[in-house]
Amino acid sequence: MHSIERPVDPVTYRKVVGRFATGVAIVTTRLDDVDHVMTVNSFTSVSLDPLLVLFCAEKVARFHDAVLEAGVWGVSVLPASMEDASRFFAHRGRPLNGQLARWPHHLGESGVALFDGAIATVECVTTAVHDGGDHSIVVGEVTALDTPSDAAPLLYHEGRYKTL
Template sequence: MHQGSAENRLDQEVFRKVTGRFATGVAIATTLSGGVDHAMTVNSFASVSLDPLLVLICVEKIARFHAAVLDAGVFGVSILGQDGEDASRAFATRGLTLERQLDRWSHRRGSLGMALFDSAIATLECRTTAVHDAGDHSIVVGGVVSADVPRDAPPLLFHEGRYHRTGH
């Protein structure tokens, strides 16, 4: 079967529906490349290992963030609370102007210089340790350099194409 066929589109639709049933947290990944901040909403974020401390993010190869994070070799992750939907939507938008894109969002710089959102319920900074080809995405694995839980609040969730909030 070649790409673009009716069967492939149907498979992608079913796949999206099936994987959409898995509720995920929402995070914004950041990096700094050539002195320019880059940020992107991710729901493909996971812890990988406790020894050593490793996490992963999945980045679409056609996204500007892809080239930036590979070039920088470092990234930050800000895990969003229930009040983070606006930020999540903003950084899920393709083609955002890079210049001053973080001005609207209160953030601090971590030890690696990554922008970490002040409204996050948890943050990490990582050095890239491996990049794996994964179809139209790359799996970027990072060794955790810093981690923080700046505030206690319920997480923002994404399920079946919509944002959800927990009951607590």
């Protein structure tokens, strides 16, 4: 492994990696009859055989420990019309009770909440967790999926929400 002689400025790093446009998704899990929900833009396909996807969870977020303990999770890929949900679930410290009430949703086969307005949904069982600095990289095998809507996707680019 190569060592870096001069550190990269984190502000510049964030600006540079922010140039990579991403979709926006909400990841959900359920632990002890409580729904845990978090907005992510770090969701990606990993493998076709087996079918694997991953997302990254910040270690200090309460969602982190809940999803690791639950072992199952769902992903709802958001349409442009759900920016409000993305913003809401990106904020820390909101009350857990009733947090899903504003958005139509249903429980998937694994018992996790999936948003009815999503353009794609994926349910997973955790197969591996890797250290990723201040985040954990959570890898899951896909157990169910759907494409409930053909709406335009919500995008995130250079620190702002955008649409196609």
